[in-house]
Amino acid sequence: MKTNFEHRQAAHCENGVTSNLLRYYGIELSEPMVFGIGSGYFFSHMPFYKLNGMPVTSFRVWPGMIFKRVTKRLGIKVKRIKYRNTAQAMIDLDKLLDEGKPVGMLVGVFHLPYFPREYRFHFNAHNITAFGKEGDRYYISDPVMEHEEVLTAEELKKVRFAKGTYPPSGRMYYITGVPGKIDLKPAIVHGIRQTAKDMLTIPVPFFGIRGIRVLARNMRNWPVKLGDRSAALNLGQVIRMLEEIGTGGAGFRFIFAAFLEEAAVMLDQSILEDLSKEMTVVGDQWRDFAVHAARVFKNRDRGRTSYSMLADMLLSIADKEERVFKQLRNIHL
Amino acid sequence: MMKISEVPQDKAFFEEGKIRDLCYVVDDKGHYTKALSLGWAPKNEAIKLAWDVVYEHAEETRKKILEGKLSPVAFYMELNIMNPVILANYMNLSRRKVKRHLKMKAFRKLKPHLIDRYAEVFGIDARDLTDIERLRQFKPADENQL
Numbered sequence: 001m002k003t004n005f006e007h008r009q010a011a012h013c014e015n016g017v018t019s020n021l022l023r024y025y026g027i028e029l030s031e032p033m034v035f036g037i038g039s040g041y042f043f044s045h046m047p048f049y050k051l052n053g054m055p056v057t058s059f060r061v062w063p064g065m066i067f068k069r070v071t072k073r074l075g076i077k078v079k080r081i082k083y084r085n086t087a088q089a090m091i092d093l094d095k096l097l098d099e100g101k102p103v104g105m106l107v108g109v110f111h112l113p114y115f116p117r118e119y120r121f122h123f124n125a126h127n128i129t130a131f132g133k134e135g136d137r138y139y140i141s142d143p144v145m146e147h148e149e150v151l152t153a154e155e156l157k158k159v160r161f162a163k164g165t166y167p168p169s170g171r172m173y174y175i176t177g178v179p180g181k182i183d184l185k186p187a188i189v190h191g192i193r194q195t196a197k198d199m200l201t202i203p204v205p206f207f208g209i210r211g212i213r214v215l216a217r218n219m220r221n222w223p224v225k226l227g228d229r230s231a232a233l234n235l236g237q238v239i240r241m242l243e244e245i246g247t248g249g250a251g252f253r254f255i256f257a258a259f260l261e262e263a264a265v266m267l268d269q270s271i272l273e274d275l276s277k278e279m280t281v282v283g284d285q286w287r288d289f290a291v292h293a294a295r296v297f298k299n300r301d302r303g304r305t306s307y308s309m310l311a312d313m314l315l316s317i318a319d320k321e322e323r324v325f326k327q328l329r330n331i332h333l
Numbered sequence: 334m335m336k337i338s339e340v341p342q343d344k345a346f347f348e349e350g351k352i353r354d355l356c357y358v359v360d361d362k363g364h365y366t367k368a369l370s371l372g373w374a375p376k377n378e379a380i381k382l383a384w385d386v387v388y389e390h391a392e393e394t395r396k397k398i399l400e401g402k403l404s405p406v407a408f409y410m411e412l413n414i415m416n417p418v419i420l421a422n423y424m425n426l427s428r429r430k431v432k433r434h435l436k437m438k439a440f441r442k443l444k445p446h447l448i449d450r451y452a453e454v455f456g457i458d459a460r461d462l463t464d465i466e467r468l469r470q471f472k473p474a475d476e477n478q479l
Contacts, residue, residue, distance in 0.1 A: 011355040011367075032357070032365070052416075110414075118346040118380055121414055145352050146369075163422035164415075236382040243376035245354060249335055254357040258365035280359065287335070294375035297382060 002132030005102045007141040007148045011248030011255060012060075013127040015040065016143020017104045018067045020129055024102055025178045027074070031248075036259030037073055037184075037191040038066035041252055042198055043321075044207045045215040051165060054237045057215065059251030061198075063125035063166075067104065067173060069194075073187040077177035082169045086161050089170035090153065094133060096174060102131040102141075106171040108162020114142070114149045119245060122164040130156070144245050188263050189331060195256075196329035199321065209322045216314035223307050231307065232297040239290050239297075250290075253283035269331070275324055282320050289313045335359065340368045345377040387414055395468055404440030405462055406431075409455040423454045 005024050010016025010031045019034045040060050047055045071078045083089035096103050108124040132139035138156050140149045160170045199208040222231035248255040257279035264272035296306045335358045347353050353369040360366045391411040397403040410420050421431040433439040452459040
């Protein structure tokens with residue numbers, strides 16, 4: 001039993017699963033559109049919240065938010081379930097596949113057999129779609145893979161019930177109802193406004209533009225406070241989050257620029273095209289930051305000056321992003 | 334901007350036709366489009382750095398095992414990028430127990446069924462888990478076999 005599901009590669013897994021699921025139900029949205037409407041763009045740096053002893057830096061919203069927001073803003077009905085019982089999680093999945101429904105799932109990548117070994121950390125917020133089953137084998141669409149993949153029931157169970165930080169607990173989600181008419185314009189405006197709000201007004205200093213500035217301030221002190229070795233590791237971690245599989249380059253900044261370009265046409269607002277270009281410049285600055293950062297963490301003995309320089313680059317990026325979002329905040333339909 | 338003609342192809346961990354990074358890039362007319370990248374040096378360096386740390390920790394642990402302080406469980410835990418919390422979750426044991434099993438003294442008294450379970454979690458043979466000689470000869474070049 002295999003549904004008539006088309007696998008298309010995406011930069012980011014949650015965008016990809018959302019976009020592929022929507023297409024199955026006749027709604028054609030590009031990855032940047034999904035990302036923009038779902039307000040996926042974000043920044044957070046939480047010095048107190050640590051993973052492997054290093055502060056968590058993220059360039060996107062929490063896992064699950066993009067799918068939730070996109071479907072809500074388009075009036076699509078969905079169901080989301082999580083499990084304690086592994087057997088039940090597989091029985092329910094089989095039932096849905098039998099009914100011809102593709103199912104999105106949250107999985108851990110550590111045991112994902114088709115992933116390159118070097119990418120298999122204990123990262124538990126990866127998204128894939130199961131779209132069919134034959135015997136013991138599940139047809140899998142993993143958006144970051146170039147082609148469809150196959151997992152055995154045992155393998156799928158293992159990744160759905162991976163352990164560690166934020167365990168996926170067999171979480172799955174699927175579409176249950178699609179409205180007759182989809183109105184994209186208000187959804188696009190809603191997506192843009194929410195992102196602008198998230199980036200500009202959250203009253204906690206670790207999120208949005210203020211988060212970038214916090215990272216800059218802390219980074220300046222890393223070599224003194226943590227020593228060269230730890231400073232290098234922390235910096236490497238930031239670059240991994242910025243460019244790790246699935247950001248589309250420059251921590252989602254290029255995907256967002258692509259979204260603004262598409263939105264400019266759909267909403268017939270040329271200002272969005274100008275802002276798309278400005279966002280491209282922001283992306284370039286992040287890439288430039290990554291190039292310099294890699295030089296710093298490769299030669300660990302460079303000391304304080306280079307971290308200061310990186311911090312200055314971050315401050316300049318923060319100013320630029322702030323300008324873009326202050327203009328986006330006032331967007332009207 | 335990242336131009337379509339300038340998409341980095343710094344091959345390290347990806348494989349053409351299997352997995353490459355999808356990037357949003359700008360075409361000749363200045364419009365956004367998609368392109369596949371085999372990798373980018375700064376990012377590859379960051380991933381390599383993360384693995385260097387894993388192997389450094391594993392090597393420190395290996396030395397302590399040969400001194401009779403830590404147990405092989407500690408070594409394979411490091412190689413699998415786990416910590417006592419993750420390992421305890423996979424083992425369905427308390428963190429306190431797992432931490433005890435990291436010491437050679439407690440490891441020597443481990444019941445066979447627990448040895449089997451640890452070996453299963455690490456994806457190795459139970460005999461290899463208790464084989465100290467194997468650890469003595471372990472070289473980073475063996476990494477790929479684990």
